[in-house]
Amino acid sequence: MPIQVFNTLTGKKEEFVPLEAGKVKLYACGPTVYDSSHLGHARMAIVWDVIQRYLRFSGLQVTFVRNITDIDDKIINRSKELKIRPDQLARHYLYEFWADMYALNVAPPDIEPRATEYLQQMILMAEDLVKKGKAYEAEGDVYFDVSGCADYGKLGKKNIEDLKSGAREQVRSQNELKEVKRNPVDFALWKSAPETETGWQSPWGFGRPGWHLECSSMIKSVLGETIDIHGGGEDLVFPHHENEKAQSESLHDKPLAKYWLHNSFVNVSEEKMSKSLGNFRTIADLLRDYSADTVRLFILQTHYRNPIDFSPESMQAAKQALMRLVRAALFAETEENGSGFYPSKHYSFDVKAAEKYKGDKTLSEFHNEFVAAMDNDFNTAVAISHLFGLADKISASKNDAERKLWAKALKDYAGVLGFTLADTRKEVDKNSTEQVLSLLLQLRQDARANKDFKTSDLIRNELAKAGINVMDTAEGPTWEKA
Numbered sequence: 001m002p003i004q005v006f007n008t009l010t011g012k013k014e015e016f017v018p019l020e021a022g023k024v025k026l027y028a029c030g031p032t033v034y035d036s037s038h039l040g041h042a043r044m045a046i047v048w049d050v051i052q053r054y055l056r057f058s059g060l061q062v063t064f065v066r067n068i069t070d071i072d073d074k075i076i077n078r079s080k081e082l083k084i085r086p087d088q089l090a091r092h093y094l095y096e097f098w099a100d101m102y103a104l105n106v107a108p109p110d111i112e113p114r115a116t117e118y119l120q121q122m123i124l125m126a127e128d129l130v131k132k133g134k135a136y137e138a139e140g141d142v143y144f145d146v147s148g149c150a151d152y153g154k155l156g157k158k159n160i161e162d163l164k165s166g167a168r169e170q171v172r173s174q175n176e177l178k179e180v181k182r183n184p185v186d187f188a189l190w191k192s193a194p195e196t197e198t199g200w201q202s203p204w205g206f207g208r209p210g211w212h213l214e215c216s217s218m219i220k221s222v223l224g225e226t227i228d229i230h231g232g233g234e235d236l237v238f239p240h241h242e243n244e245k246a247q248s249e250s251l252h253d254k255p256l257a258k259y260w261l262h263n264s265f266v267n268v269s270e271e272k273m274s275k276s277l278g279n280f281r282t283i284a285d286l287l288r289d290y291s292a293d294t295v296r297l298f299i300l301q302t303h304y305r306n307p308i309d310f311s312p313e314s315m316q317a318a319k320q321a322l323m324r325l326v327r328a329a330l331f332a333e334t335e336e337n338g339s340g341f342y343p344s345k346h347y348s349f350d351v352k353a354a355e356k357y358k359g360d361k362t363l364s365e366f367h368n369e370f371v372a373a374m375d376n377d378f379n380t381a382v383a384i385s386h387l388f389g390l391a392d393k394i395s396a397s398k399n400d401a402e403r404k405l406w407a408k409a410l411k412d413y414a415g416v417l418g419f420t421l422a423d424t425r426k427e428v429d430k431n432s433t434e435q436v437l438s439l440l441l442q443l444r445q446d447a448r449a450n451k452d453f454k455t456s457d458l459i460r461n462e463l464a465k466a467g468i469n470v471m472d473t474a475e476g477p478t479w480e481k482a
């Protein structure tokens with residue numbers, strides 16, 4: 001059975017047929033780099049990571065593009081607060097985002113365009129829309145004329161008349177807004193800005209591009225006028241994706257994307273968080289207490305279109321459940337363990353490579369179940385239940401060769417979902433290390449007090465072998481890395 005995807009545009013599950021046989025052009029909206037990423041960003045990144053991994057596993061040649069919005073009012077406002085340059089702020093959070101993605105084992109996209117690198121293309125696109133009568137200039141701004149776009153609102157399932165009255169209300173309540181739009185629903189392709197701020201020269205004067213235009217223009221530049229899959233979080237459906245679609249399609253007279261896929265939210269109860277396990281505001285906070293595999297399992301055990309309620313209890317449950325997979329994976333040949341941090345390794349495991357498991361009845365059945373789940377709109381929840389099924393069979397098996405083979409398969413298929421199944425049970429943090437060392441120093445002090453110099457020397461020498469120097473100071477013994 002071919003891959004089925006739920007298309008937001010049609011509101012239906014559809015058979016996935018690439019525009020060009022064997023190839024997939026995939027674009028997912030990336031972050032606006034003005035603050036640290038949180039669990040919701042982690043979900044979005046992991047969902048798209050898994051979708052592109054699975055398409056590759058299926059034998060498709062994928063070009064996965066995830067952009068960086070590095071110019072935006074949010075960036076400018078935050079940089080004013082912090083009294084630093086907007087590009088400096090954007091770079092800071094871009095580095096942090098990359099560190100988060102690396103730590104989460106999210107594979108890098110094939111192309112990662114940054115908005116500030118495509119200004120000329122954005123200006124050109126806005127100019128072309130004006131020339132075509134789809135957009136107009138007003139006092140240094142350029143607006144998209146929604147009245148000229150027949151199916152505006154189709155993606156977001158919005159009624160244009162409702163939008164108009166809603167927008168009018170908004171304008172009335174924001175008196176400072178210039179009344180230059182022909183229609184309150186029209187949105188900016190270009191906004192004028194004072195020359196003292198960040199901006200670029202354009203045919204309409206100094207200013208900045210609109211957010212929606214950024215994505216339309218980057219998609220056109222790196223992938224072309226029509227792509228297979230456009231994705232993002234469900235909060236982007238309207239207005240962001242609606243507007244991207246309106247601009248691109250009005251200019252090119254062809255669909256921007258064949259399939260529109262959207263992932264749901266993570267609901268985080270602030271109260272629950274602060275009460276139980278402290279504050280997991282950022283991805284880095286989360287990864288201090290949970291491994292990347294645990295975060296991934298927590299996210300992927302829910303289908304990407306369903307919301308997830310975060311709770312420390314469910315995070316803890318994911319941690320426990322992951323151990324079932326990790327323990328079963330330990331039966332694989334030792335050289336297979338602990339490798340594979342760099343995710344591209346898993347791209348070599350695809351349906352062709354999976355042929356090697358077809359001779360084994362258990363694995364052949366498992367393969368069919370795994371593929372059926374993932375083909376069904378990337379149902380990771382069901383696919384993961386089959387990974388657990390295989391893990392239980394591995395643990396129950398008494399046949400060494402069989403166990404080895406199954407464990408190897410478990411690691412390969414878990415890798416398709418981006419799991420490393422690395423055994424992290426013996427990775428202890430700095431706190432634990434310090435406690436163990438102070439215990440050893442205490443034992444050495446006790447031995448010395450009892451004139452048991454054999455034991456005190458043994459502790460000092462063994463620690464030295466382990467790369468720890470013990471020093472006696474006026475304040476008592478202390479240690480440092482050799």
Ligand SMILES: [Zn+2]
Nearest residue numbers: 029030215240
């Ligand atoms: Zn976008």
